[in-house]
Amino acid sequence: MMKIAVLIKQVPGSESPLSIADSNVWLDEEKVAYIMNESDNYALEEALLLKEGTQDCEVVVVSLGPERVKKIIREGLAKGADRGMHLNINSNDVTDPLSIAKIFADALKSENFDLILSGLQSDDLGHGQTGIIIGELLKMSTGSLAVSTKLDGDQIAIKQEMEAGFFQNVRMSLPASITIQSGLNTPRYPSLKGIMGAKKKEIKTLDIDSSDQKLKISKLYLPSSSNEITMIDGSPDQIVENLVKVFKSEIKI
Amino acid sequence: MNILVVLEDNNGAIHRMSLEAIVAAQKISSKLKSEITVLAMGRNAEALALEASKYELNEILKINSSSLYSYSSDGYATAIEQIILEQDFKYVFFGHTYQVRDYVPKISAKLMRPFLADNIKMSISSGSIEFTKQTFNAKLLADIQTSDSGLYLVSFQSASFSSDNLKPGYSKIKKIDITIDETQIKNTYDEPFQESAGGVDLTSADIIVSVGRGIGEADNISIAKDLALALGGQLSSSRPVVDAGWLSPDHQVGSSGQSVSPKLYLALGISGAIQHVVGMKGSKNIVAINKDPEAPIFEIANYGIVGDIFEIVPKLIESLK
Ligand SMILES: Cc1cc2nc3c(=O)[nH]c(=O)nc-3n(C[C@H](O)[C@H](O)[C@H](O)COP(=O)(O)OP(=O)(O)OC[C@H]3O[C@@H](n4cnc5c(N)ncnc54)[C@H](O)[C@@H]3O)c2cc1C
Ligand SMILES: Nc1ncnc2c1ncn2[C@@H]1O[C@H](COP(=O)(O)O)[C@@H](O)[C@H]1O
Numbered sequence: 115m116m117k118i119a120v121l122i123k124q125v126p127g128s129e130s131p132l133s134i135a136d137s138n139v140w141l142d143e144e145k146v147a148y149i150m151n152e153s154d155n156y157a158l159e160e161a162l163l164l165k166e167g168t169q170d171c172e173v174v175v176v177s178l179g180p181e182r183v184k185k186i187i188r189e190g191l192a193k194g195a196d197r198g199m200h201l202n203i204n205s206n207d208v209t210d211p212l213s214i215a216k217i218f219a220d221a222l223k224s225e226n227f228d229l230i231l232s233g234l235q236s237d238d239l240g241h242g243q244t245g246i247i248i249g250e251l252l253k254m255s256t257g258s259l260a261v262s263t264k265l266d267g268d269q270i271a272i273k274q275e276m277e278a279g280f281f282q283n284v285r286m287s288l289p290a291s292i293t294i295q296s297g298l299n300t301p302r303y304p305s306l307k308g309i310m311g312a313k314k315k316e317i318k319t320l321d322i323d324s325s326d327q328k329l330k331i332s333k334l335y336l337p338s339s340s341n342e343i344t345m346i347d348g349s350p351d352q353i354v355e356n357l358v359k360v361f362k363s364e365i366k367i
Numbered sequence: 368m369n370i371l372v373v374l375e376d377n378n379g380a381i382h383r384m385s386l387e388a389i390v391a392a393q394k395i396s397s398k399l400k401s402e403i404t405v406l407a408m409g410r411n412a413e414a415l416a417l418e419a420s421k422y423e424l425n426e427i428l429k430i431n432s433s434s435l436y437s438y439s440s441d442g443y444a445t446a447i448e449q450i451i452l453e454q455d456f457k458y459v460f461f462g463h464t465y466q467v468r469d470y471v472p473k474i475s476a477k478l479m480r481p482f483l484a485d486n487i488k489m490s491i492s493s494g495s496i497e498f499t500k501q502t503f504n505a506k507l508l509a510d511i512q513t514s515d516s517g518l519y520l521v522s523f524q525s526a527s528f529s530s531d532n533l534k535p536g537y538s539k540i541k542k543i544d545i546t547i548d549e550t551q552i553k554n555t556y557d558e559p560f561q562e563s564a565g566g567v568d569l570t571s572a573d574i575i576v577s578v579g580r581g582i583g584e585a586d587n588i589s590i591a592k593d594l595a596l597a598l599g600g601q602l603s604s605s606r607p608v609v610d611a612g613w614l615s616p617d618h619q620v621g622s623s624g625q626s627v628s629p630k631l632y633l634a635l636g637i638s639g640a641i642q643h644v645v646g647m648k649g650s651k652n653i654v655a656i657n658k659d660p661e662a663p664i665f666e667i668a669n670y671g672i673v674g675d676i677f678e679i680v681p682k683l684i685e686s687l688k
Contacts, residue, residue, distance in 0.1 A: 126503065128504065128580060128638065129659075132503055132506055132507060134507070152607075156610075209509075210481055211472075211475075211481065211482060211484075212475055212476075212479065212480070212481045212482070215472075215476070234468075237503070237504050238502060238503055239502055240484075240485065240500070240501065240502060240503075240504070241482075241484050241485075242468050242484055242485065243468070243471070243472035243475065243482055243484060244472075246468075246469070246472035246473060246476075247472045247473075247475055247476045247482075250444075250472065250473045250475075250476035250477065251476045255553040255554060256440060256473065256553075256554075257554065258440075258465075258468055258469045259465065259468070259469070274469075275465070275623055276465050276466075276559055277464060277465045277466075277622075279561055279562070279623070279624075279625075280559045280560065280561055281559065281560055281561070281562065282556055282557060282558070282559045282560070283556075283557040284554050284555070284556050284557070285554065285555045285557075286553055286554045286555070287553065295623075296606065296607070296610045297606065297609060297610030300612065327514070328480075328481045328513065328514050328515060328517075329481050329483065329511055329512070329513060329514070330511070330512050330514065331502075331509045331510065331511060331512075332497065332510045332511070332512040333509070333510040334502070334507055334508070334509050335507065335508055336506075336507060336508070336661065337501075337505075337507070337508050337663065337666060339665065339666045341665070341666050341667060341668070342669075343665060343668055343669060343670065343671050344669065344670050344671070345670075345671045345672070345673070346670060346671070346672050347672070347673065350674065350678045350679055350682055351682065353672055353674060353679055354679060354682045354683050354686050355686070357654070357670075357672065357679075357683065358683070358686055358687065360654070360670055361598075361631070364652075365630065365631050365651075365652045365654075366630075367573070367574055367598070367630060367631055
């Protein structure tokens with residue numbers, strides 16, 4: 115059987131308020147509107163498509179975080195993943211990418227996944243490295259920034275995005291850990307049947323100790339802008355009037 | 368306390384972002400009393416080393432190994448791991464390029480030492496460096512503290528340091544030999560290629576109206592199109608708009624799209640993430656309309672409007688007619 119793990123992270127949505135907690139090192143989570151990390155959603159869709167094109171294939175969604183992350187695990191199950199793993203951690207200040215990856219590698223090792231898919235970057239911490247470290251720790255092949263994937267027996271071929279509009283085809287043998295770039299498919303929405311069916315699917319919880327961290331956020335803050343910007347304000351009509359003036363007399367178009 | 372800077376090859380020249388990493392190293396080396404070593408490897412190691420010899424550095428290491436002539440993440444990670452293990456470095460600096468994203472996490476795993484990626488600033492506090500990176504899609508900054516005296520791998524975001532500030536000098540090149548076990552190279556790579564260009568050429572446009580995720584849905588694209596028409600400009604977008612299939616890929620501006628420098632860049636519902644900004648910050652005038660007063664786009668815009676595009680744009684089209 116082909117076994118695929120997809121790492122899905124719960125992060126603030128792009129329009130969520132981000133108010134900084136009194137500790138000054140993390141957000142006031144009460145106010146955050148969480149969603150599944152964007153590129154992880156594409157990674158999950160890619161796994162579900164691979165499953166549909168492969169006989170006997172299991173997709174497992176895995177998330178590390180406090181109790182709240184079960185919501186996106188259930189969302190993954192509702193979309194068609196077979197089971198979930200919740201790496202349960204009480205604190206929300208695990209921010210060291212190496213210790214995060216180590217936690218995943220330890221938890222996933224005994225499962226012997228053929229393929230681990232993850233997003234290329236989390237929208238909160240943005241380390242851009244978790245999937246590759248896990249792959250290396252588990253002695254798998256690794257590939258990054260995949261904009262397409264193709265399974266071929268015990269190999270996988272990816273089209274990897276490079277700098278300045280270039281791409282490169284990369285081929286590697288399984289097991290492999292691959293990070294997914296957004297846009298390579300069209301993520302599905304869970305169906306009503308899927309949502310009902312998800313309730314019967316297993317979510318295994320592992321309790322995690324997060325003491326081994328070499329990096330910590332010492333301060334989280336709003337960027338202070340040194341930018342000379344002219345704000346145009348007022349009612350929408352005034353704004354439009356002034357903007358047209360700017361177009362004509364300042365920018366001269 | 369020594370610093371190693373790894374050079375990336377850009378067709379025989381040192382990658383601009385590696386030069387910026389050298390500037391970062393030069394900036395702090397005197398304060399930390401550290402020496403700077405740079406590493407040149409790959410097919411063009413010789414040319415990179417020669418170019419680096421014009422700068423103020425302590426030593427240039429040049430690896431000649433045919434196993435590194437073409438890039439592989441395993442080959443590069445193994446080679447750099449060996450160099451790090453032989454010498455006593457405290458920091459290894461990189462530019463945060465696509466290649467660095469691909470292989471540096473592997474070095475982190477091999478050495479079990481952290482990789483602080485994509486920093487925009489650094490400052491010295493009690494003998495070690497504190498790094499600053501963007502988090503939450505550039506909406507917040509985080510100062511990152513390191514907790515022990517071991518080695519840290521560090522990369523810097525594009526343009527965090529300016530290569531205009533490179534200190535010239537004369538540095539010696541030392542050849543070193545390493546052996547790479549080619550059976551450890553797991554991937555096979557084809558030649559890089561470019562996708563055939565699409566029909567939309569944004570690079571010569573004078574006026575660009577660009578839409579982001581704030582446009583909400585495919586059907587709303589038409590108001591941006593109408594505005595582009597009214598202004599006599601081109602329509603472009605951020606990545607999520609292309610990812611969602613609302614516009615074709617040739618509309619995308621940013622690190623994985625086109626780079627533009629029009630007279631007017633009007634950003635509608637674009638937050639201003641770095642990967643977008645690198646593609647449009649050269650515009651003469653940036654006007655941003657965003658309903659979030661704290662959107663990072665306002666840090667680079669010349670004119671800002673805090674408001675709803677659906678209230679403003681239709682009126683703007685009316686008044687331009
Ligand atoms: C390796 C890599 C490469 C990438 N390459 C690119 C690239 O080439 N180009 C690119 O653009 N991105 C690229 N990205 C993605 C980038 O990081 C951001 O995710 C993306 O630019 C965000 O797009 P956005 O601003 O449209 O969306 P969001 O960040 O979601 O912002 C939407 C904005 O719209 C505003 N808004 C919402 N509704 C309204 C309204 N009614 N009126 C006014 N404002 C409103 C919101 O306040 C918000 O600021 C890349 C990422 C990576 C990791
Ligand atoms: N706490 C987490 N839970 C689930 N997946 C994660 C977590 N942290 C990182 N990942 C995965 O690793 C990818 C890259 O994250 P990062 O290295 O933080 O940018 C994300 O897109 C996820 O797929």
